Each structure stands twice: as C-alpha cells, then as structure tokens.
Amino acid sequence: MALIVYGTTLSPFVRKVCVVMAEKGLKYQIENVTPLNAPVDFPQVSPLKKIPAFRDTSLPEPNTLADSSVICDYLESKYPEPALYPKDPYLRARALWFEEYADSAVGMCVTRGLFFERVVKKLFGQVTDEEVCRKTLEEQLPPLWDYLEREIGDRNYLVDDKFSIADISVATMLVNYDHAGEDVNPARWPRLCNYADRLLQRPTFKLLIEEEAPLVKQALAA
Numbered sequence: 001m002a003l004i005v006y007g008t009t010l011s012p013f014v015r016k017v018c019v020v021m022a023e024k025g026l027k028y029q030i031e032n033v034t035p036l037n038a039p040v041d042f043p044q045v046s047p048l049k050k051i052p053a054f055r056d057t058s059l060p061e062p063n064t065l066a067d068s069s070v071i072c073d074y075l076e077s078k079y080p081e082p083a084l085y086p087k088d089p090y091l092r093a094r095a096l097w098f099e100e101y102a103d104s105a106v107g108m109c110v111t112r113g114l115f116f117e118r119v120v121k122k123l124f125g126q127v128t129d130e131e132v133c134r135k136t137l138e139e140q141l142p143p144l145w146d147y148l149e150r151e152i153g154d155r156n157y158l159v160d161d162k163f164s165i166a167d168i169s170v171a172t173m174l175v176n177y178d179h180a181g182e183d184v185n186p187a188r189w190p191r192l193c194n195y196a197d198r199l200l201q202r203p204t205f206k207l208l209i210e211e212e213a214p215l216v217k218q219a220l221a222a
C-alpha cells in the first residue's frame, strides 16, 4: 500500500486526512498509533510525536510527513482531482483560514475540553472533569459556534458554496463533538446544526463515524 497514515481516526486531525483521501478515491492503510502507545521510533515519522503522520511508500526515503494540514496540502498537489481547495487565491486563503480556525480554536475546545474528558479519559479508566466540560460548553464554544453560524449564512458550504478543505476541517471537529455526546443546539445555531447534519451524512464521514462508534459507545458507557 503506497499511502500510510499513522494514527487513529478518533483523532479529528487523522480523520481529516482520511476524509481527504477518501474524497479523492485514494486507497490507504492505517497504522494504529495513539500518542499514548506510540513506538519509540515514532518521532522519526512525527517529530512532535503527534498524530497524524504519513508515509508515501512510492517515494524514496525520506517519504514521511507530519501535521494534517501539511499532509492534506500534499495530497491535493499530488492528486488534484476532485479539487478540495479553491483555485482562486483569495478563496483558497479563506479555506485555509477556516482550516486553521477549526484546527486551533475549535480543536482545542472540542478535543481537550470535551472529547478528551468524556471519551479518552474514560477509555483509560480516568474520571471526567465536569468543570472543564462545563466551561467549554458554556463559555468557550458558544462564540466559536456563533462565528460559524454567521459564516455559513444561507450557503451549504463555507467557501464559495463549494465543498472544500474548510468544510472537512470544521466537520471533523463536529464529529468529535458528537462523539462526546453533544449536538449543536438547533435553537441557537440552526444553520450550523443543519450543516453538521448534512456533512456528517456524507459517505466519506459516515463510514468512519460508523467504524469509530463502538469504541466511543464503550467509553461513554464506562
């Protein structure tokens, strides 16, 4: 298999890369690595020891990359169809902005503030810190959702009303939000709620969500 992803799709960043590959019709192999069970030589593939990391075995060494945004950019350059980044320079930059917004601010809240507390900790027999979750849900996430609600407006997709890396990056965070047992409140954020419902039904997301569900269910029941 030429394309290898190191990680687990429970990570929104790993899922982002897998969805990009699936949208492009690429076959890939997952090497199951989590930051907690990474082999000692993992830093050779991922110098910051984060997932995802990636290898294209069709290339001579060094043939690895780290960081979801870097990997997705590589995949777009190497496999340009279907395009997941706008061609127009401004629209492309705007898509990258939403990718950054999702990866950083939303990611911090959804992964650290909710998914880690409610799912990862439970998988490791640890106790959820309810105060961290409360603060995330009541104080930190609402302004982030407000912004996305405004930006979606009457469109189906965030940039130029075409499906792009912007939507993949936001939607992968919405999957972890859902895995952490939360729904976007339709009364307060009707557009974001509708957007989440639509994107998570997309076959490339749906397939991964279904694969991830049993482990998440096990954690939530613990």
Ligand SMILES: N[C@@H](CCC(=O)N[C@@H](CS)C(=O)NCC(=O)O)C(=O)O
Pocket (backbone or CB within 6 Å): 011, 012, 013, 035, 048, 049, 050, 051, 052, 066, 067, 068, 069, 103, 111
């Ligand atoms: N900017 C990175 C973020 C990746 C990331 O933070 N991954 C988490 C898992 S969701 C991780 O590996 N954390 C381990 C650590 O921070 O040491 C990307 O886009 O790939």
